[in-house]
Amino acid sequence: MKEILSIVKIGGNVIENADELDQFLLNFSQLEGPKILVHGGGKLATKLASRLGIESQLANGRRITDAKSLEIITMVYGGLSNKNIVAKLQALDTNALGLSGADGNAIQAHKRPVKNIDFGFVGDIDGINSKLLDTLLQAGITPVFCAISHDGKGQLLNTNADTIASEIAIGMSSIYDTTLYYCFEKKGVLMDVEDGESVIQYINTKTYSDLLEKEVIADGMLPKMENCFHALQNNVGKVCIGDISMLQPNAKLFTTLTL
Numbered sequence: 001m002k003e004i005l006s007i008v009k010i011g012g013n014v015i016e017n018a019d020e021l022d023q024f025l026l027n028f029s030q031l032e033g034p035k036i037l038v039h040g041g042g043k044l045a046t047k048l049a050s051r052l053g054i055e056s057q058l059a060n061g062r063r064i065t066d067a068k069s070l071e072i073i074t075m076v077y078g079g080l081s082n083k084n085i086v087a088k089l090q091a092l093d094t095n096a097l098g099l100s101g102a103d104g105n106a107i108q109a110h111k112r113p114v115k116n117i118d119f120g121f122v123g124d125i126d127g128i129n130s131k132l133l134d135t136l137l138q139a140g141i142t143p144v145f146c147a148i149s150h151d152g153k154g155q156l157l158n159t160n161a162d163t164i165a166s167e168i169a170i171g172m173s174s175i176y177d178t179t180l181y182y183c184f185e186k187k188g189v190l191m192d193v194e195d196g197e198s199v200i201q202y203i204n205t206k207t208y209s210d211l212l213e214k215e216v217i218a219d220g221m222l223p224k225m226e227n228c229f230h231a232l233q234n235n236v237g238k239v240c241i242g243d244i245s246m247l248q249p250n251a252k253l254f255t256t257l258t259l
């Protein structure tokens with residue numbers, strides 16, 4: 001039997017709230033077994049860009065990343081956010097190691113080809129260095145990834161954090177029994193986005209298409225669910241969506257997705 005590996009993605013809304021982030025990191029540090037953290041931070045990048053007089057543009061929930069935006073996201077994701085999280089995990093006795101996809105050639109990608117929209121320096125993932133990640137995990141280290149990949153030719157690429165998490169989970173599935181957790185500010189996938197308690201506890205391929213048809217799933221939840229089902233179709237054992245309490249051993253209210 002393969003060992004269980006938890007891959008946890010934490011969204012930008014949670015990491016911007018210091019109390020929520022601390023509570024999340026405490027829950028994460030107490031998760032049993034090997035684990036990998038992936039963090040977003042899109043909102044903080046937008047804020048900093050605006051303070052510097054740079055306008056942020058998004059299309060289909062993805063940032064159009066020109067050279068200036070790439071500088072900002074590298075500073076925010078790879079610097080401030082990543083190192084802050086790593087330091088907080090060290091304080092919780094979790095030996096975290098902050099990484100971008102360029103570090104240790106961890107996440108290889110290519111620049112998204114221009115179709116209708118030119119996304120600029122945005123990467124689509126080609127592969128994960130699962131051997132490196134396994135070596136780190138076996139040494140008791142917890143990798144902490146920001147939302148940056150690279151093309152192997154010296155170019156950093158902005159890559160959605162939800163996608164990084166699902167591709168890491170897929171890549172590690174040959175070695176581990178993987179569980180993917182998406183933590184964000186709501187208790188799960190909601191039947192009514194205005195009603196925070198209306199959590200849909202189980203979603204499968206069939207109910208997913210019904211929810212899409214009824215337009216229950218919208219905005220950022222659309223690409224998130226695509227990532228979830230892509231992971232499940234590619235050997236990831238289990239996918240859950242919920243708030244920071246989902247990682248607690250007695251957690252009850254969150255969404256579990258299956259094929």
Ligand SMILES: Nc1ncnc2c1ncn2[C@@H]1O[C@H](COP(=O)(O)OP(=O)(O)O)[C@@H](O)[C@H]1O
Binds near residue numbers: 014185192
């Ligand atoms: N049915 C739904 N249930 C929960 N959230 C939904 C739903 N439909 C749309 N959303 C929206 O999707 C958002 C989550 O996507 P996103 O902002 O990309 O997450 P993250 O914080 O992880 O980056 C929620 O904040 C919510 O506004």
Ligand SMILES: CC(=O)N[C@@H](CCC(=O)OP(=O)(O)O)C(=O)O
Binds near residue numbers: 010040042073123
């Ligand atoms: C290409 C692309 O859109 N990248 C994202 C990466 C950060 C991210 O995914 O952050 P959240 O999870 O907090 O949304 C962005 O720059 O917004």
